[in-house]
Amino acid sequence: MGQALSAPVINDVSTNLEDPPVFARSQHPPALADHVKRACSKAYSHLQPLAVPGGDAAAVFAAARRAATALPRANVVLEDAAAGVLELLDVTALMRFKDDVSVRVRQAPGGGSVLVDVRSASRVGKGDLGANAARIGKYLAVLRRELGLPAEGQS
16 A cells, blocks of 8 residues: 555556557557656656567567456457557456556567567546556566566566
């Protein structure tokens, strides 16, 4: 509960603050507002794009799709493997709020790895009590397991 109360008053969180995944099926703006970037950078600096070394984008996308099932109240609403885009609609347990999640899988510049960016945004309210950041963290942990990568902070 302490983490929720200390969460910044924002409702949009991304692993990529400068080039966040966009939402094709919801009304969220394509870019993050400057105050959101600052708040995310300060409170959620641990949420970074997942770099899969030497990965195959199609295989990483398939793992990203499987990892989506780890969000128990989420449904896939858009899946475009060719574009590397996956969108989910997640419903919160307590108040049944609808939150949007966008996952983008793409080859890193230079081709040495595949990058996965995740963005989670609430449809209502100014703050989310840290729910979007927690959702991204949970999703990335499951994706790491799906890909056979060590947990964050382990080598």
